[in-house]
Amino acid sequence: MSKGLNSVIEMKSSRPDRRKFIISSFFFIFFLCVLASINEVRFDSLLKFGQCARANMHSQSSNSSSENLLASNASSDEIRVLLGILTLPDQYQRRHFLRLIYGTQTPVGAKVDVKFVFCNLTKEDQKVLVALEIMRYDDIIILNCKENMNRGKTYTYFSSLPEMLSDPNGPYPPYHYVLKGDDDAYFRLNNLVESLRPLSREDLYYGYVIPCPSMDPFVHYMSGMGYLISWDIVEWIRDSDIPKKHLEGPEDKNFGEWLREGHRGKNRYNAKWSMYNFPEPHTGCTHELWPDTVAVHLLKNQQKWIQTLTYFNSSRIRAYLGDLIEARVSLTFSLEHHRPTPSLSPPPLSESGSHIDTQLYIKINIRLSSEAVAQAASGFLTAIDFNSVTAEARLSSSGDEGIVLVTIGMVAGKVWSYSFLLLDMASGPAPFSDIGKNAKDLLTKDYNFDHKFTLSLLSSTGLGLTATGVKRDEIFFGDIGTLYKSGHTTVDVKVDTYSNVSTKVTVSDILPSTKAAFSFRIPDHKSGKLDVQYLHPHAAIDSSIGLNPTPLLELSAAIGSKDVSLGAEVGFDTASASFTKYNAGIGLKKPDYSAAVLLTDKGQTLKASYVHFVNPANGATVAAEMTHRFSTNENSFTIGSSQALDPLTVVKTRFSDNGKVAMLCQREWRPKSLVTLSAEYDTKANNVAPKLGLALALKP
Structure with missing residues (x-):
């Protein structure tokens, strides 16, 4: 009984606990549902955020890929060319010179690397200097071969490049084109690049077809002056057995045979006559220098290089440097060494023990602008100087003056290099005769209304011959002159058609900054004259005295600086005890203009002139000159202009208040040879025919 009662009581007591459990479970389940709902919202938000982030990442990745693709496309438009110049290890000077040549060229839209290529080094000095x-x-490629002419150097060059230039992280191909060139050829890189733009970048063979009369690139082969192939042919040369079987013999001809036998070079381009040999001596392979040039070959000496560089860079040189100065600098220095004597200097003048006193003459042809201040015009600069000796000399000519530093490089007691550098322009004034000269030259120089012919012949020994002939109306007259330069002395002798013999002997640096000239004319025994010029940083003095019993005395002086000069001149005739002239003037020179005011004709005439350099790049210049005569109270003026149409053609115009209009066209039709056409028309004289003139100046 008690057990049954206890079980009933336990059942009753367990029901409230069950209800509590059920209610608690219900609330727990409800809580879980709410929590799940909240988590689902958070998860969806997180999922959406993640999807958005992935979308952004994908978008950024796509944009990055697009940018990389654009960059890749942009870089693919850039032409990459390797210019390998085959030379010899000992050609140090030639390499330094070519670095100057190609270092001043900047092709547009292309990468052109110039490398010097030669075989293994065999001498100790080569290993040091080349290193x-x-x-x-970092512009030298050393091939694993022995130096040779026709035993596979060209094959070694091309076949070594794929492995040498292999770079997994770099572009492919490393170069679109590879060019093999000679060290006596001048390549104009911009013209080369422009000629390559329309051509294929695969299976291309480009160059000057041999023999010279041929114009068909598929029949013969390209000249060794320089030929170019695409990168796929470079790799074919490395992999094919055909070149390996034909290594000996004329290499450029063999190269053409390789391509013919291997059926390569289906795209061929004959660059004739953009590539040619130097004009002199004339052969079937030569051509006159002209603007559309890619390469000039056979520049075997310095004179041919200078002539070529002057032609293609004349406008840049004129714009930057100005008028030509020729000066001979004599340097005396002592070199301490044992035999042999310096290889680049003349034979020793005196010898005592191990000291050799050597006099070295360097002829410097530099274009200097009288306004170019502190601009360095450099010559042949070398990179390495051992036991160098530096000497200093002064350079002066036509009122311009500078300081020249000459460095002599010594290796094992031999002169192996030299360099010179113009460091500074002098600050002294120009002579009085140069005041107003800029305007006078622009308005009158080279205008000629006769028929004139001039032939000039120059030799490396310092001897020159000049013949001049002029036909005026029906009269012909002329002269023949010889000019000889030796050291500081110049002798000039002329004989004219009237049998007059004129002689002038000029000695420079007879004293520091002093030049003297002695002249006379035969048969006039009273024509002797002595001229002395002295240039000082703040003064320029010119004097002249006739060498006869009653001489004519002349003296002019200018003081100031290179920018501003004030001067005067006076002439006195001792025979009549009277002044023949007294003039005064002031000149102002700036980089972009010059002006001058002169009081002439014994104070009876006032002249004012002005020259403005509008555009140095093409030589555009304007000038004006006004004249007032006090005795008649008359005024007159002349205006003129000058401009270079191209590096070889100059046009000048002139107009005066008297109604005369003149024009001049001067063309450099070959280096240093000019043809000038002049014309003048008087607008106030309708019944008078225009004046025409022709001048031809030849310098072979």
């Missing part, structure tokens, strides 16, 4: 070159310039 220094590589450290300094």
Whole structure:
């Protein structure tokens, strides 16, 4: 009984606990549902955020890929060219010179790398000097071969490049084109690049077809002056057995045979006559220098290089440097060494023990602008100087003056390099005769209304011959002159058609900054004259005295600086004890203009002139000159202009208040040879025919 009662009581007591459990479970389940709902909202938000982030990442990745693709496309438009110049290890000077040549060329839209290529080094001095070159310039490729002419150097060059230039992280191909060139050829890189733009970048063979009369690139082969192939042919040369079987013999001809036998070079381009040999001596392979040039070959000496560089860079040189100065600098220095004597200097003048006193003459042809202040016009600069000796000399000519530093490089007691550098322009004034000269030259120089012919012949020994002939109306007259330069002395002798013999002997640096000239004319025994010029940083003095019993005395002086000069001149005739002239003037020179005021004709005439350099790049210049005569109270003026149409053609115009209009056209039709056409028309004289003139100046 008690057990049954206890079980009933336990059942009753367990029901409230069950209800509590059920209610608690219900609330727990409800709580879980709410929590799940909240988590679902958070998860959806997180999921959406993640999807958005992935979308952004994908978008950024796509944009990055697009940018990379655009960059890749942009870089693919850039032409990459390797210009390999085959030379010899000992050609240090030639490499330094070519670095100057190609270092001043900047092709647009292309990458052109210039490398010097030669075989293994065999001498100790080569290993030292070439190593220094590589450290300094990193532009040398040394092939694993022995130096040779026709035993596979060309094959070694092309076949070594794929492995040498292999770079997994770099572009492919490393170069679109590879060019093999000679060290006596001048390549104009911009013209080369422009000629390559429309051509294929695969299976291309480009160059100057041999033999010279041929114009068909598929029949013969390209000249060794320089030929170019696409990168796929470079790799074919490495992999094919055809070149390996034909290594000996004329390499450029063999190269053409390789391509013919291997059926390569289906795209061929004959660059004739953009590539040619130097004009002199004339052969079937030569051509006159002209603007559309890619390469000039056979520049075997310095004179041919200078003539070529002057032609293609004349406008840049004129714009930057100005008028030509020729000066001979004599330097005396002592070199301490044992035999042999310096290889680049003349034979020793005196010898005592191990000291050799050597006099070195360097002829410097530099274009200097009288306004170019502190601009360095550099010559042949070398990279390495051992035991160098530096000398200093002064350079002066036509009122312009500078300081020249000459460095002599010594290796094992031999002169192996030299360099010169113009450091500074002098600050002294020009002579009085140069005040107002700029305007006078622009308005009158080269105008000629006769028929004139001039032939000039120059030799490396310092001897020159000039013949001049002029036909005026029906009269012909002329002269023949010889000019000889030796050291500081110049002798000029002329004989004219009237049998007059004129002689002038000029000695420069007879004293520091002093030049003297002695002249006379035969048969006039009273024509002797002595001229002395002295140039000082703040003064320029010119004097002249006739060498006869009653001489004519002349003296002029200018003081100031290179920018401003004030001067005067006076002439006195001792025979009549009277002044023949007294003039005064002031001149102002600036980089972009010059002006002058002169009081002439014994104070009876006032002249004012002005020259403005509008555009130095093409030589555009304008000038004006006004004249007032006090005795008649008359005024007159002349205006003129000058401009270079191209590097070889100059046009000048002139107009005066008297109604005369003149025009001049001067063309450099070959280096240093000019043809000038002049014309003048008087608008106030309708019944008078225009004046025409022709001048031809030849300098072979």
